[in-house]
Amino acid sequence: MQRGTNLGRLGDFNQAVIFESIRRAVDGVSRVELAGSTGLSPQTISNVVRRLLDEGLVREDRTIVSGPGKPRTVLELEAGRMVAVGIHLDPGVITVVMLNLRGEIMHSRRLDIPAVEVPEKTIETMARTVDEIISMAGVPRSNVLGVGVVVPGPLDPVRGVMTNPPLLDGWKDVDMVEPLHRMLKLDVLIEKDTIAASIAEQWKSNEAERDNFVTMYIGAGIGAGMVLNGEIHRGISGNAGEVGHYSTGVVAHDCDICGRNDCLHAALAFSKFAQLARERGLDLTVPADGSVAERAVGIAELVRLAKSGNEAAVEILRDRMGLVGQVAGQLANTLDVGLIIFGGPLWAEVGELCLEDVSSIINERFISKNVHAVEVRSSSLGHEVGAIGGACVVMDANLSPKAAALLLR
Ligand SMILES: [Zn+2]
Incomplete structure (x- = not known):
C-alpha cells in the first residue's frame, strides 16, 4: 500500500x-x-x-x-464512469478491448487482418474498430481516458515506434501514435507487449502479490515484465526485460534479431519446433518457413498431438519450455521474487502441458530456495493479456499514484 x-x-x-x-x-x-x-x-x-x-x-x-x-x-x-481501450498488435492477430475502471472487460474484439503488412490500412482498421466499440458501449467520448497500443519490442521511446518488429514486415519505424490520435481524437500511448502484460497482471492482482513479481511473455517474441517494490521496471528506454536473448547454452540456429545462435528466441522459433518434430518422425503439415498464420497452425498441431498423448510431441514442447524455465530461474535469482506469471499466445497453447515442469526447473535453479519458494502460474488473462495491458497502461497513466511518469508522448 x-x-x-x-x-x-x-x-x-x-x-x-x-x-x-x-x-x-x-x-x-x-x-x-x-x-x-x-x-x-x-x-x-x-x-x-x-x-x-x-x-x-x-x-x-x-x-x-x-x-x-x-x-x-x-x-x-463508479466503475463505468471512465473507460480505457487497449489495442494489441501481435504478428498473428490484433485484439482490441475496452475496460472499465475496475479493469473489467466491457468489449473485446479479435481482428483478422488479411494484409497486416500494410500498416496504413491496418491502423485505419484499428481506429474504425475502436470507434465501433465506443459507440456500441454507449460511452461518451469524453469518458474515454485514451488508447494504449501494445506492440512487440524493442521500441524507440522518443519516436514511439518499433525498431525491429519480429514477424511484422513493413512495420519498422512506423508511427502508430500520431495517426491513431488524429483519427480518434483520443490520447494514445504505446507500450511494449511484455511490459503491458505486467501492468495488466498488477491491475488484476491482490494486495499480497502486487508489489514484487515477474511476468514471462511467451509469444512471437519472448520477454519479461518486472514489477519491483510496486513499480513497473521500464529501464531508461522502455525496453527492459529482453530476456528472449539470454543464452540458453544450447545451440539452435542464428537468431534473426540478436545474431547469436544460442538465445531463447532462436530456441523457440517455429523452424526449430518443425525441425525437432521432423527428427522425431512427426509430420506437421506446415512448412518450417511458413507464414505467421501457418506457424500458429503448426504449433497448434503439435499441441494437439501432445494433448492426444503423443509422447514425442509432449517431449518437444517440454524440452523447449524447459529452456524458458532455465532463463526464468536465472531471473528469479537476480530479482529474488516469489511469483512468476506466464502468459502470451504461445504459452496459452502449451502452458497446461508444461507449467509443472517449468515450475520445477525454476525452483531447482533458484538459489534461495531454503528461504522461500517461487510460485509459478499461468496468467488468468488468456490471449487478451496484451490488449488488457494496453488499456491498463492508460488507466495507470491517468489514475495511479506512480512515482515515475510513463507517457512516451
Ligand atoms: Zn536472439
Whole structure:
C-alpha cells in the first residue's frame, strides 16, 4: 500500500492514492478505513472524496454498522464512469478491448487482418474498430481516458515506434501514435507487449502479490515484465526485460534479431519446433518457413498431438519450455521474487502441458530456495493479456499514484 502525505502540494497524488484504495476495495470502503490505510488526515480524505463524488468517479449509497457509534457510509467505485481501450498488435492477430475502471472487460474484439503488412490500412482498421466499440458501449467520448497500443519490442521511446518488429514486415519505424490520435481524437500511448502484460497482471492482482513479481511473455517474441517494490521496471528506454536473448547454452540456429545462435528466441522459433518434430518422425503439415498464420497452425498441431498423448510431441514442447524455465530461474535469482506469471499466445497453447515442469526447473535453479519458494502460474488473462495491458497502461497513466511518469508522448 502506497502511503499518502499531508504536506506540500501533492493534492493530485493524494487523490490518486485515495482513488486507488477505493478502486481496490471490492466491497467498498469507509472514510475512516481510508484514513487508516492511506495515513492521510480525515480532512484530506474528506476533501478528496468530495471531489471524487463531484466527478462521479465514486458513489455513496450504502452504510455499514459495525460496533457502537453511527453507521459508516461506504464509498464505492463508479466503475463505468471512465473507460480505457487497449489495442494489441501481435504478428498473428490484433485484439482490441475496452475496460472499465475496475479493469473489467466491457468489449473485446479479435481482428483478422488479411494484409497486416500494410500498416496504413491496418491502423485505419484499428481506429474504425475502436470507434465501433465506443459507440456500441454507449460511452461518451469524453469518458474515454485514451488508447494504449501494445506492440512487440524493442521500441524507440522518443519516436514511439518499433525498431525491429519480429514477424511484422513493413512495420519498422512506423508511427502508430500520431495517426491513431488524429483519427480518434483520443490520447494514445504505446507500450511494449511484455511490459503491458505486467501492468495488466498488477491491475488484476491482490494486495499480497502486487508489489514484487515477474511476468514471462511467451509469444512471437519472448520477454519479461518486472514489477519491483510496486513499480513497473521500464529501464531508461522502455525496453527492459529482453530476456528472449539470454543464452540458453544450447545451440539452435542464428537468431534473426540478436545474431547469436544460442538465445531463447532462436530456441523457440517455429523452424526449430518443425525441425525437432521432423527428427522425431512427426509430420506437421506446415512448412518450417511458413507464414505467421501457418506457424500458429503448426504449433497448434503439435499441441494437439501432445494433448492426444503423443509422447514425442509432449517431449518437444517440454524440452523447449524447459529452456524458458532455465532463463526464468536465472531471473528469479537476480530479482529474488516469489511469483512468476506466464502468459502470451504461445504459452496459452502449451502452458497446461508444461507449467509443472517449468515450475520445477525454476525452483531447482533458484538459489534461495531454503528461504522461500517461487510460485509459478499461468496468467488468468488468456490471449487478451496484451490488449488488457494496453488499456491498463492508460488507466495507470491517468489514475495511479506512480512515482515515475510513463507517457512516451
Ligand atoms: Zn536472439
